[in-house]
Amino acid sequence: MSPQPNKRPGRTIRSVQIAFNIIDLLQEEAGIGVTRIADELGHSKSTVHSHLRTLEERRVIVREGDGYRLGLRFLDVASHVRDQIGNFDIVQKEVDSLAEETGEIVQFGVEEYGKVSYLHKAQGEHAVETLSRVGTQQPMYSTSLGKTILAYLPPERIEEIAAAMEYEPKTANTITGPEELFEELEAIRERGYGIDDEENINGLRCVSAPVKNDETILGAISITGPSSRFTEDRLHGELADYVQSAANVIELNTKFS
Amino acid sequence: MSPQPNKRPGRTIRSVQIAFNIIDLLQEEAGIGVTRIADELGHSKSTVHSHLRTLEERRVIVREGDGYRLGLRFLDVASHVRDQIGNFDIVQKEVDSLAEETGEIVQFGVEEYGKVSYLHKAQGEHAVETLSRVGTQQPMYSTSLGKTILAYLPPERIEEIAAAMEYEPKTANTITGPEELFEELEAIRERGYGIDDEENINGLRCVSAPVKNDETILGAISITGPSSRFTEDRLHGELADYVQSAANVIELNTKFS
DNA sequence: TATATCTGTTCCCGCCTGGGGAACGTGTCT
DNA sequence: AGACACGTTCCCCAGGCGGGAACAGATATA
Numbered sequence: 083m084s085p086q087p088n089k090r091p092g093r094t095i096r097s098v099q100i101a102f103n104i105i106d107l108l109q110e111e112a113g114i115g116v117t118r119i120a121d122e123l124g125h126s127k128s129t130v131h132s133h134l135r136t137l138e139e140r141r142v143i144v145r146e147g148d149g150y151r152l153g154l155r156f157l158d159v160a161s162h163v164r165d166q167i168g169n170f171d172i173v174q175k176e177v178d179s180l181a182e183e184t185g186e187i188v189q190f191g192v193e194e195y196g197k198v199s200y201l202h203k204a205q206g207e208h209a210v211e212t213l214s215r216v217g218t219q220q221p222m223y224s225t226s227l228g229k230t231i232l233a234y235l236p237p238e239r240i241e242e243i244a245a246a247m248e249y250e251p252k253t254a255n256t257i258t259g260p261e262e263l264f265e266e267l268e269a270i271r272e273r274g275y276g277i278d279d280e281e282n283i284n285g286l287r288c289v290s291a292p293v294k295n296d297e298t299i300l301g302a303i304s305i306t307g308p309s310s311r312f313t314e315d316r317l318h319g320e321l322a323d324y325v326q327s328a329a330n331v332i333e334l335n336t337k338f339s
Numbered sequence: 340m341s342p343q344p345n346k347r348p349g350r351t352i353r354s355v356q357i358a359f360n361i362i363d364l365l366q367e368e369a370g371i372g373v374t375r376i377a378d379e380l381g382h383s384k385s386t387v388h389s390h391l392r393t394l395e396e397r398r399v400i401v402r403e404g405d406g407y408r409l410g411l412r413f414l415d416v417a418s419h420v421r422d423q424i425g426n427f428d429i430v431q432k433e434v435d436s437l438a439e440e441t442g443e444i445v446q447f448g449v450e451e452y453g454k455v456s457y458l459h460k461a462q463g464e465h466a467v468e469t470l471s472r473v474g475t476q477q478p479m480y481s482t483s484l485g486k487t488i489l490a491y492l493p494p495e496r497i498e499e500i501a502a503a504m505e506y507e508p509k510t511a512n513t514i515t516g517p518e519e520l521f522e523e524l525e526a527i528r529e530r531g532y533g534i535d536d537e538e539n540i541n542g543l544r545c546v547s548a549p550v551k552n553d554e555t556i557l558g559a560i561s562i563t564g565p566s567s568r569f570t571e572d573r574l575h576g577e578l579a580d581y582v583q584s585a586a587n588v589i590e591l592n593t594k595f596s
Numbered sequence: 597t598a599t600a601t602c603t604g605t606t607c608c609c610g611c612c613t614g615g616g617g618a619a620c621g622t623g624t625c626t
Numbered sequence: 627a628g629a630c631a632c633g634t635t636c637c638c639c640a641g642g643c644g645g646g647a648a649c650a651g652a653t654a655t656a
């Protein structure tokens with residue numbers, strides 16, 4: 083469940099861990115009850131019971147029929163989170179319109195904990211289905227969004243993230259080590275946009291452009307599609323132009339906020 | 340902070356309460372640190388510290404600069420929550436298009452814990468600003484969404500919710516007691532849509548139509564605007580037609596899911 | 597109707613965990 | 627240097643929490 087390079091441990095609180103295990107479980111599988119949860123997590127029913135009570139009182143979960151699901155409060159929290167990130171409205175608008183214009187998948191991502199998290203995603207009409215989903219994370223070395231954001235982070239942050247990185251080859255083209263990565267980052271900085279040439283998923287290519295506020299990078303915007311439609315030429319030409327101008331629009335609108 | 344009619348208490352876990360107090364606090368005010376949180380909640384720094392560690396490990400919160408904010412993981416959770424509710428895509432599409440068509444505020448809400456929670460909201464170009472926000476809750480007796488949903492809940496559920504209700508007069512028109520409420524619900528069932536005639540906020544009127552799946556109500560869709568534009572005639576004519584046909588579209592598309 | 601077997605709930609006990617105080621380390625203002 | 631923020635760590639001890647078991651309904655099986 084957690085083969086990730088563990089963070090500094092410090093002191094961690096068991097009850098809270100249990101509570102979030104329950105939440106995680108309910109996220110994956112809604113509508114289950116006390117007994118099922120207790121089995122799944124290896125706790126006694128009474129323990130789970132008091133946790134459910136607590137979470138219910140907090141409106142974190144809701145009793146529905148005979149089972150629980152996550153509460154709508156999370157929608158509220160999510161909208162607060164988006165607001166905290168920066169001017170989300172502009173990003174959303176720009177992503178949506180680019181998706182409509184091109185018909186492909188357009189995403190906006192930011193760095194969090196050394197990974198890329200998708201803040202918003204829009205799919206045009208002939209968009210391919212991908213597994214990425216708003217809020218989920220992907221590695222930085224195998225995605226164009228990740229590499230592009232990484233390229234513009236402060237050098238010490240790059241080092242820090244790169245040090246904790248575990249290069250898992252997702253396809254034949256995936257970057258497999260730091261040297262290769264640093265070269266790639268340099269290339270991105272030179273040309274101003276990042277490429278994913280079937281490095282994360284076979285058959286898919288992406289281009290992405292950085293969105294900066296002054297000198298600090300906020301995130302990146304990318305467009306994704308099948309290699310058949312995304313030829314080398316289009317990727318470095320038309321498509322790169324698209325994401326770069328979209329990034330510009332966002333930058334201009336965020337500048338004065 | 341919690342003047343609501345308390346639920347059945349049972350046993351509740353203190354650490355988890357503290358954890359969510361921290362989350363709530365960070366939702367309201369991002370970027371604060373250990374000391375500030377400790378002061379605000381009346382706990383020792385060490386206590387707060389271990390909680391923050393736990394939450395950070397869980398990716399619930401993120402350290403940013405010198406302070407914490409809620410993590411993007413919430414976006415993921417939120418999208419799961421929406422999926423669990425029903426076919427959210429259709430709802431979203433229908434709400435958006437109705438908002439664009441009419442230029443006003445359109446919302447979709449469901450009942451949770453005896454209140455209305457907004458699942459989605461879209462504002463057309465000359466939409467008024469309202470305080471409602473996705474995920475937040477409003478009382479059922481003073482909103483058209485609430486009354487409409489309530490009208491189509493099973494009778495025993497209506498009783499249950501009505502019993503726990505505290506009628507707070509928000510404007511001169513707010514419903515102030517059960518008799519009045521039940522009459523209103525009956526009227527809604529007869530005409531098939533609900534009205535809010537400045538009962539929640541002065542100067543604002545709404546119409547809403549129920550969205551059902553077979554006999555169970557899923558939620559309701561509403562349109563909101565200033566009384567100047569929302570005359571009696573338009574409300575019961577054109578605007579009622581709008582929400583009802585939108586509700587129909589949603590019903591037809593959800594039916595086979 | 598009785599029996600069995602699922603649920604969810606409650607009770608109580610004893611261990612251990614989590615909350616608090618205080619000391620420590622570090623950086624940033626005077 | 628000093629003073630005062632901040633976050634972090636350490637340790638203690640009480641009481642909170644996890645767990646087992648008993649209890650209460652609801653549903654199924656005979």
